[in-house]
Amino acid sequence: MVEKRTLWKRAADFWDKYKRSKFGLLGLAILMSFVFMAVFAPFLTPYDPILDRDLAGWLAYPEWIGLIDPSKAGLPPNIRIPMVKQAIQGEGEMIVSNSSLIKTFVEDGSLIVEVVNPTGTLRGKESITLISTFEYQYDPPRTFGISLWGNLTGDTEDFILKAKFDLTKPNGEKVKVWESGYTAGFLGRIKSGQLIDVRSSSPVLLLMLGLPPQREYFAKKVFSEKGLFQLKATFEFTMLGTGKPSKLRLILHHYQFIVYGRRFGLLGTDDMARDIFTQIVYGARISLMVGIAASLTTVGLSVLVGVIAGYMGGKTDEALMRFADLVMVLPGLPLMIVIASVLGGGLMMIVLLLSVLGWAGSSRNIRAFVLSIKEMSYVEASRAKGAGSWRIIFKHILPSVMPIAYANLALYAPLAITTEAELSYLGVGGNPFLISWGKMLQYAQTRGAFQYNAWWWVIPPGLCIALLSLSFILIGHSLDEILNPRLRRR
Amino acid sequence: MGVKTYILKRTAYSVALIFIVVTLNFIIFRLMPGDPYAVMIEKYIMTPEMIEATLRKWGLDRPIWEQYYLYIVNLFQFRFGLSHRTYEPVENEILARLPNTLALVGTSVIASTILRVLIGIYTASRRGRLVDSIIVSASVVLNSIPTFWFGMLLLLFLAFDLGLFPAHGTITPPPYTPKDPWAYLLDYLWHLALPFAALTAIITGGGVIRTRNLVLDSLSQDYVITARAKGIPERDVLYKHVFKNIQLPIVTQAAMSIARCVGGAMTTETVFTWYGMGRYTFESISNLDYPALQGIFFVICLLVITSNFICDMIYGFLDPRVKYGGE
Numbered sequence: 001m002v003e004k005r006t007l008w009k010r011a012a013d014f015w016d017k018y019k020r021s022k023f024g025l026l027g028l029a030i031l032m033s034f035v036f037m038a039v040f041a042p043f044l045t046p047y048d049p050i051l052d053r054d055l056a057g058w059l060a061y062p063e064w065i066g067l068i069d070p071s072k073a074g075l076p077p078n079i080r081i082p083m084v085k086q087a088i089q090g091e092g093e094m095i096v097s098n099s100s101l102i103k104t105f106v107e108d109g110s111l112i113v114e115v116v117n118p119t120g121t122l123r124g125k126e127s128i129t130l131i132s133t134f135e136y137q138y139d140p141p142r143t144f145g146i147s148l149w150g151n152l153t154g155d156t157e158d159f160i161l162k163a164k165f166d167l168t169k170p171n172g173e174k175v176k177v178w179e180s181g182y183t184a185g186f187l188g189r190i191k192s193g194q195l196i197d198v199r200s201s202s203p204v205l206l207l208m209l210g211l212p213p214q215r216e217y218f219a220k221k222v223f224s225e226k227g228l229f230q231l232k233a234t235f236e237f238t239m240l241g242t243g244k245p246s247k248l249r250l251i252l253h254h255y256q257f258i259v260y261g262r263r264f265g266l267l268g269t270d271d272m273a274r275d276i277f278t279q280i281v282y283g284a285r286i287s288l289m290v291g292i293a294a295s296l297t298t299v300g301l302s303v304l305v306g307v308i309a310g311y312m313g314g315k316t317d318e319a320l321m322r323f324a325d326l327v328m329v330l331p332g333l334p335l336m337i338v339i340a341s342v343l344g345g346g347l348m349m350i351v352l353l354l355s356v357l358g359w360a361g362s363s364r365n366i367r368a369f370v371l372s373i374k375e376m377s378y379v380e381a382s383r384a385k386g387a388g389s390w391r392i393i394f395k396h397i398l399p400s401v402m403p404i405a406y407a408n409l410a411l412y413a414p415l416a417i418t419t420e421a422e423l424s425y426l427g428v429g430g431n432p433f434l435i436s437w438g439k440m441l442q443y444a445q446t447r448g449a450f451q452y453n454a455w456w457w458v459i460p461p462g463l464c465i466a467l468l469s470l471s472f473i474l475i476g477h478s479l480d481e482i483l484n485p486r487l488r489r490r
Numbered sequence: 491m492g493v494k495t496y497i498l499k500r501t502a503y504s505v506a507l508i509f510i511v512v513t514l515n516f517i518i519f520r521l522m523p524g525d526p527y528a529v530m531i532e533k534y535i536m537t538p539e540m541i542e543a544t545l546r547k548w549g550l551d552r553p554i555w556e557q558y559y560l561y562i563v564n565l566f567q568f569r570f571g572l573s574h575r576t577y578e579p580v581e582n583e584i585l586a587r588l589p590n591t592l593a594l595v596g597t598s599v600i601a602s603t604i605l606r607v608l609i610g611i612y613t614a615s616r617r618g619r620l621v622d623s624i625i626v627s628a629s630v631v632l633n634s635i636p637t638f639w640f641g642m643l644l645l646l647f648l649a650f651d652l653g654l655f656p657a658h659g660t661i662t663p664p665p666y667t668p669k670d671p672w673a674y675l676l677d678y679l680w681h682l683a684l685p686f687a688a689l690t691a692i693i694t695g696g697g698v699i700r701t702r703n704l705v706l707d708s709l710s711q712d713y714v715i716t717a718r719a720k721g722i723p724e725r726d727v728l729y730k731h732v733f734k735n736i737q738l739p740i741v742t743q744a745a746m747s748i749a750r751c752v753g754g755a756m757t758t759e760t761v762f763t764w765y766g767m768g769r770y771t772f773e774s775i776s777n778l779d780y781p782a783l784q785g786i787f788f789v790i791c792l793l794v795i796t797s798n799f800i801c802d803m804i805y806g807f808l809d810p811r812v813k814y815g816g817e
Contacts, residue, residue: 329507331794333753334771338515338787341775342522418636422757425638427775441639445761450650450657458646462639469634 017482024478030471034464038284047275049282049435054273056264057142059452063263076138076223078261083130083233084111084252092132092231101126102237111252115237116245117158123241130233130255140223141259142216143201146178146233149254151193155246160238161187165198165257170227177222182208190250223259231257268456270440271447279435280460286436287417287468290351294416295409297355302363303405307397309363310370311389321367324360332357333419337428346431350423354416362408366401373400403483410476414469421465437461496806504799511791515784516561520554522780570785575777580785583770588789590660591755591766593678595793597686599751602693603744609694610701611728617706625698632695638757641688645761648684655684660765685762689754693747700743704736711735737808745801749794 018024037044047055056078066073086092088106096102101122103114113128146165163186164179178198180186182205189196198205200218211218233255237248260273267276309320336353343349373379379396387395424438425445440461443449449457545551549560564570570580613625649657656662660681661674668674708714709732717727759768767786774782806812 326507326510329749329795329798330511331749331752331791333756334787334790334794335511335514337756337771337775338783339518341778341783342518342780414634418634421636422638422753425636425757426760426772438636441642445642450646453646453650455646458639458642462636462642465639466631466635470631473630473634 021478023474027471027474030467034284034468037281038288041281044281045278047278049279055275056269056273057260057262058271058273059454060262060264060269062268062456063265065263074139075262076141076259077263079259081134081257083255086132087130095129097127102128113250115248117239118245120244120246121241122239125236125238127234127236133228133230136229137226140220141262143199143219144259145199147256148196150190151251152191154248158240158242158246159248162236164234166232168230170225175222267460270457279440283437286434290420291413291417294351294354295412298358298412299405299409301355301359303366305363306366307370310367324363327360340428350420370397373397407476407480410472410479413472417469437465496812500802504795507795515787516558565788571781573782574779580782584785584789587766587770594685595751595755598689599748602690605694606697606701607740609698611705614702614705615728629695629698632692637692637754638761640692641758641761644684644688656681658763685758685764689758693751697743704739705732708732708735741801741805745798748797752794
């Protein structure tokens, strides 16, 4: 109990001193917010950093762009018009060509359409049309589209199903957006319940519509004006009349018209329309992990070498310090690049390399410190009383070395964090299923952040790297001042 | 210790270092997962004789120490094999890019060393004032910024947004062909400006505090007190007396900054598509071009070790303890 209380008291004493360092507190606050981000990542953002694509338009600005650049206040957010819901709930309408042959009902928000050919001799076309309107008051988007997810069952051989989608602009101009013939294997896909996703930026669609193959052309043309747009989705059933009574059942789970936003989320989107804020949040995990793991192993190694060299002295000391000199002058980054890209191994390899190449500098300091401790009279006294080497090392030397080690821990982490970022930026030691801040910057560089002036893609990752490194530096210096008053800096 | 022994010792040390690096390189590429020739054997269905012939052709049938010997011989003749990507000899590719890297790293190291000393002395002489704390904080902040990100910011805002600087490469591409060598140089320097600025700023940032502390250490020494007592102007005390006494650690710092600068150049060149070794490294990594990586690694290590050796020589020249013997 006594032991515990003194430990608690020492911690409280330490905190009292630490509290006085303004920069130390600032560093701790920054570090804690990153730790919070890393731990609670899934609660901070609903998306996946890599898998959730097409959350908005590609390279969408942050949501708040209008606040700093009023000329961009008119950019559209994501707009989703649920066709079925709008058509049934009176804001739009649903037109059935022949109500005796086509029955519709709604179940769990899905629209079920049943088409019957009671005698099997009827031929001709029947159709169902969903109409809805929406108000559009923004600048043109980069892309818009429809997504359709249905299920077709019944005597599918006796019918031909076609779908099309038209749009009427506020000035009355009719624009054809899509028909099922444009989507390869439409019937097969709707039978097997696959999502059909049509995008105005798709080269195939542009080709089918006879439009120039520029990704943004169609969206700009359609949304060239603001006002009330009318959407018309038509399903056309052609009865083949094969002679036997037949029945077709189409379930529309989900049918949406989507304007992909040009502003989205806290930090916008990347070229695949993934959320950048999500990537930042999950990236914190990698940087923290690498920073902490690498500095723990590095400082562990340097303490080990420093204590052995300092305590043993003589030939061992000489050999270890020569070796340390050698490791210190090895060109670190090129060596890491070559080893990690040749041998692979991902983050573990990076941590390993950082510690193998990084221990030398601080092991020299620790050795010097151990040398001075060794000569202290209380160590001499302990030795005179017959204490063994292990007892002296664990009882006297390690406890006095630890303060230096703690400060070194915090001071080595920034180096580890920036080096990891540099390596992932160069594409070394990458794991395709993890996205780190360095890799975000690599993607930004190679996938056109500059051409589109996507500052929201370039600034946040680097800023986070810098802030996290800075927090460790601030903490390290404060620890150094408190724990090693003799080494106090000016 | 005379000058001769010093030079000999440093030379021996550098040569040993080169051998260690080279051997590491050899080991790394032998440790590579997968068999280097298994790919070939799998790709083309080979008879045992063909396999044997291929192994003989590449020298892979010989004992490992003989392979090592051949590897060393080739390396020091600057024969690094064919690039997996372009099928050009790697040494030619490196030779085309090396001058650009030397230009970038050389100018940055020199500029950052000068800046570090000037700013360090200046801020030490203004100790405790607002300027001092601003410079020290800026230095701490710059020290935690990744070099390549700083370069990306410069590229984004100064080159792409404002159009003040070129965004790509080392010279303006072909339609623009300056006949006049001065115009060519100017064009080159204009392209060099941003990568140089990025690299210099970051390398300088971290060192300023160290120089400042060196100066502060010196300022409390007896000779400064004597000099001040003699009525020598403060400027002369700083830039003559103090400077002379901090020369040695400055050379050591410069030597350390070379390695950092080379590391920084690898990413900075990638940012600015600067046609140098760093950019080549990036391309080789993305294309798994192992012979190229091996060659680049060797040349960069050689570069770092040689420049460290030069710094050692300057150190020896400046240090009277080396010049006149004794400890």
